[in-house]
Each structure stands twice: as C-alpha cells, then as structure tokens.
Amino acid sequence: MRGWLRSDGRKGIRNVVAVAYLVECAHHVARQIAAGEDEAHVIGFPGCFPNPYAQKMMERLCTHPNVGAVLVVSLGCESFNRFQLEKAVAATGRPVKVLVIQNEGGTKSTIAAGRDWVRAQAAALAAAPTEPMSASDLVVGTVCGGSDGTSGITGNPAAGIAFDKLVAAGAACIFEETGELIGCEGIMEARAATPALAGEIRASVAKAARYYATLGYGSFASGNADGGLTTIEEKSLGAYMKSGQSPISGLIKPGDIPPKGGLYLMDVVPDGEVRFGFPNISDNAEIVEMMASGAHVTLFVTGRGSVVGSALAPVIKIAANPHMYARLSEDMDVNAGRVLAGEATLEEVGQEIFDLVLDVADGRQTKSEELGHREFILTYKSFDPIGPACLPV
Amino acid sequence: MPTDPRLLLLHPGDSVYVLRDQIAAGETVLVSGTAVAFAQPLGLGHKIARVAVAEGEPVIKYGAPIGRATRAIAPGDHVHLHNLASDYTPTYALEGKA
Numbered sequence: 001m002r003g004w005l006r007s008d009g010r011k012g013i014r015n016v017v018a019v020a021y022l023v024e025c026a027h028h029v030a031r032q033i034a035a036g037e038d039e040a041h042v043i044g045f046p047g048c049f050p051n052p053y054a055q056k057m058m059e060r061l062c063t064h065p066n067v068g069a070v071l072v073v074s075l076g077c078e079s080f081n082r083f084q085l086e087k088a089v090a091a092t093g094r095p096v097k098v099l100v101i102q103n104e105g106g107t108k109s110t111i112a113a114g115r116d117w118v119r120a121q122a123a124a125l126a127a128a129p130t131e132p133m134s135a136s137d138l139v140v141g142t143v144c145g146g147s148d149g150t151s152g153i154t155g156n157p158a159a160g161i162a163f164d165k166l167v168a169a170g171a172a173c174i175f176e177e178t179g180e181l182i183g184c185e186g187i188m189e190a191r192a193a194t195p196a197l198a199g200e201i202r203a204s205v206a207k208a209a210r211y212y213a214t215l216g217y218g219s220f221a222s223g224n225a226d227g228g229l230t231t232i233e234e235k236s237l238g239a240y241m242k243s244g245q246s247p248i249s250g251l252i253k254p255g256d257i258p259p260k261g262g263l264y265l266m267d268v269v270p271d272g273e274v275r276f277g278f279p280n281i282s283d284n285a286e287i288v289e290m291m292a293s294g295a296h297v298t299l300f301v302t303g304r305g306s307v308v309g310s311a312l313a314p315v316i317k318i319a320a321n322p323h324m325y326a327r328l329s330e331d332m333d334v335n336a337g338r339v340l341a342g343e344a345t346l347e348e349v350g351q352e353i354f355d356l357v358l359d360v361a362d363g364r365q366t367k368s369e370e371l372g373h374r375e376f377i378l379t380y381k382s383f384d385p386i387g388p389a390c391l392p393v
Numbered sequence: 394m395p396t397d398p399r400l401l402l403l404h405p406g407d408s409v410y411v412l413r414d415q416i417a418a419g420e421t422v423l424v425s426g427t428a429v430a431f432a433q434p435l436g437l438g439h440k441i442a443r444v445a446v447a448e449g450e451p452v453i454k455y456g457a458p459i460g461r462a463t464r465a466i467a468p469g470d471h472v473h474l475h476n477l478a479s480d481y482t483p484t485y486a487l488e489g490k491a
Binding site: 148149150151152153182183184187209212213216217218220221222225226227228229230231232233234237238303321322323340341 | 401403411412413414415435436437438439440454455457458459460472473474477478479480481482483484485486487
C-alpha cells in the first residue's frame with residue numbers, strides 16, 4: 001500500500017484538488033471550474049453568515065490527507081473567513097489559491113482562471129511521489145443509511161467485524177451517530193476505556209435524546225419503517241453493531257482527529273440549545289464529518305439501497321438486504337445479504353470488507369467512485385470542545 | 394418448539410423473531426410450534442412475536458428493549474408500528490400509501 005505523505009505526518013490514499021466554494025452564490029462557478037477535471041472535487045458551505053463549526057470543518061477538509069491542493073472560490077461579500085482558510089491551508093505546505101468572483105470580472109473570467117490553475121495542479125499531483133503506507137496509517141469511518149430490518153443483522157455486524165480487524169491492525173475507526181445510539185448508552189458505557197469516558201458517552205447520548213425530543217422526530221426515516229424497523233431504539237441497536245467488539249478508546253466531535261489507533265465514537269449532536277435544525281440532515285452530512293476527522297474511507301451499510309458516494313474520500317457500500325442487492329448491485333461493493341441465505345458467514349463478509357478497505361486504500365476504485373458520485377453537504381452547527389476525559393492518553 | 398427456518402432468533406431473551414426471508418400473503422408459518430396464517434405479505438427484516446407481550450411491557454430484540462407494546466401482543470403477531478412504540482421519540486412513517 002502506498003500513499004502521499006503530508007506535512008503533518010498523515011498520508012493520503014487519493015491526491016485530489018479540492019475546489020471549495022464559501023457561499024452558495026459561488027457554487028456554480030466552483031462546479032464549472034471542476035467540470036471535466038477528474039481529480040477536482042467540489043466541496044463547500046452554502047451559508048452567508050459566520051459559523052465557527054463550518055469554518056473548522058472547511059479547514060479540516062481542505063487539509064484532509066487525500067487533498068493535495070486547494071482552490072478557494074469566494075463571491076466576495078460572504079462572511080466566511082477566506083483569509084483564515086487560505087492561511088490554514090498554506091501552513092500545511094499545500095498549494096492554495098483564492099479566487100474572488102467580484103474581483104475577477106464575473107462568472108466566465110473566474111471559471112477560466114480557476115480551470116487553468118486546477119489543471120496545472122492536477123498535473124503536478126499526478127506526478128507526485130508516494131510513500132509506503134500501512135493499515136495503521138488509516139482512519140476509517142462507518143455510517144449506515146437507508147436502514148431496514150436486515151441492516152442490524154448482516155451489514156452492520158459484518159462492518160463491526162471489519163472494524164475489529166482494522167483496530168487490531170492499528171487503524172483508527174470512527175462510528176456514529178449519537179442520535180442513532182439512543183437506547184444503547186448502557187451497553188456502550190461498559191465498553192469505555194475509562195469510567196470518566198463512560199460518563200462522557202452517557203452524557204452524549206442523553207444530549208441526543210433531548211435534542212431529538214425537542215425536534216419532535218427521532219433520526220428515523222419513513223423507509224426505515226417500510227423495512228421492518230419500528231422504533232428509534234431498535235434502529236439504534238442495529239446501527240450499534242457497526243462498532244464491533246473493541247473497547248471504546250475515545251469520544252470525538254466532528255473535526256477532532258483521533259490521536260492514535262483505536263475505536264472512537266463521534267458525537268454529532270450540537271451542544272447548547274436546539275438551533276439550526278436537525279443535526280445531520282442526510283447521510284452525506286455524516287460522511288463529511290467523518291472526513292473532517294480524517295477518515296480516508298467510509299463504510300456505508302444500507303438495507304433500502306443508498307447510491308451515494310462522496311467528494312474527497314471513497315465510500316464502500318455494503319448491501320445488507322439480498323433482495324436490494326439483486327436490484328442495485330451496480331451500486332454495491334459488498335453483498336452482506338448473503339448471510340441471510342446461509343451463503344456466507346458474518347466472519348467471511350467481515351474479512352471481505354477488511355480486505356477491500358486495504359485494496360481501496362491502495363487505489364482500487366469503489367463503485368461510487370467509478371460512477372462519479374461526489375456528494376457533499378455541510379450545514380450550520382455549534383459545538384463546545386470535547387472534555388479532557390474524551391481522548392486516550 | 395419447532396419454528397419456521399425463515400424466522401431468526403437474534404438473542405435467547407428476545408420476544409420477537411426476525412424474518413430472514415419474505416412471507417407471501419395467505420401463507421401459514423410455524424411460530425414456536427403454532428401454525429399462524431398471515432393475511433398480508435411481510436418483507437424480510439420484519440418482526441414476528443415469539444411470546445406474548447402485555448400492553449405497556451417492553452419488547453425485547455438483540456437482548457435489549459426496543460420500545461413498549463401499545464396493545465397486547467400474541468405469539469405470531471406481526472410486531473410493528475400498530476402495536477409497538479418508542480420509549481424515546483415517536484416514529485414517523487409516510488401516510489397515504491396504499
């Protein structure tokens with residue numbers, strides 16, 4: 001396995017140019033700049049008003065190990081601090097350029113200037129040298145989306161077995177989300193590395209339960225019920241299976257980078273009073289947060305059949321439901337539904353996922369990469385920093 | 394007691410089985426030794442009661458509570474939105490579907 005060494009010591013498994021728009025008004029221009037350039041990935045924040053969470057997320061994403069260069073596209077009057085973002089990227093040694101549409105002469109002029117710069121950077125990145133890399137250099141996230149009654153008995157436990165193997169190999173693995181772990185707080189506490197961490201885990205799930213109760217809905221979509229799931233705690237127990245059996249080393253929030261290998265829970269529910277709406281409005285919001293915490297690859301377990309991928313970092317899609325797999329195999333990397341028919345054991349599927357993570361880290365394209373999926377979404381949130389008991393020493 | 398092989402028991406303490414395959418409308422299924430007829434088709438991943446659960450009592454799956462029975466549940470009943478509710482937040486399902 002080989003990767004691109006960055007100045008902070010992390011290694012990337014892809015080497016892309018991030019084209020980052022700082023307000024929705026600059027989105028079209030950013031998309032046009034990236035169009036036709038395979039290694040240019042569009043990310044961005046739509047809001048016009050300042051948000052420290054969004055600023056931190058964009059800084060983390062623009063300095064993600066899979067990113068080799070950054071083009072920032074600003075309209076010019078939005079509140080996002082483009083100066084701070086440029087400084088944060090430049091400090092890592094990555095090439096960075098800021099284009100301000102209001103100063104460049106408008107849409108066409110900015111697209112032309114952006115394309116020239118992106119093309120030159122992409123060519124340079126394609127020729128950049130690689131270094132040896134191992135599983136212990138990896139950060140792997142896991143999410144589930146479009147869950148049904150099979151997710152918790154095939155795909156999620158198989159992903160959990162892959163997580164156990166990755167943690168044993170020294171990787172950092174991140175599972176979430178606290179809003180979908182409501183009802184699991186007691187069993188999770190028992191796995192915490194320290195009693196103080198157990199307390200932090202309990203508090204994070206209690207916060208999620210309170211938050212969703214105020215919103216009036218759990219993290220539960222109508223399709224979940226069609227697939228046989230009845231309550232949020234039932235969905236939670238199935239989702240929890242993704243975490244495997246390793247001890248829980250730490251509790252992080254979006255953008256916190258795991259300091260060493262081990263299993264981490266990500267607390268995705270905002271702190272303070274309920275504001276800005278639902279914590280994560282769709283599955284890609286969760287993938288974006290995993291990437292902001294350094295995830296090189298995200299395992300995505302689906303029962304109903306999600307088709308998404310992501311900008312910046314590959315997504316491995318694991319079909320939990322064999323009937324769905326038969327319909328949507330063109331989008332699925334792994335068929336965990338074979339377990340239900342007795343055609344494979346959970347251990348065998350877990351090993352297959354583990355092996356695929358290493359292959360994808362070494363350059364193999366996932367289905368969603370081949371199909372050109374580059375979904376990305378980032379919205380408003382607010383967090384307090386994590387407490388001292390949250391990270392391993 | 395004999396049970397249809399399509400019914401999966403996830404944990405010895407569970408009050409429900411999980412369907413590992415679909416059941417057609419009108420099919421009869423052996424649940425804990427009793428033949429139960431299902432008027433409606435059921436997709437895989439759905440739950441069927443293994444034991445009786447009184448109204449207000451927790452329903453157990455994965456060895457853990459997944460909510461409470463909102464009416465009495467008999468062995469062989471389909472367990473879903475009509476007889477089970479969360480202890481945390483209500484479940485939203487699309488209305489108006491056939």
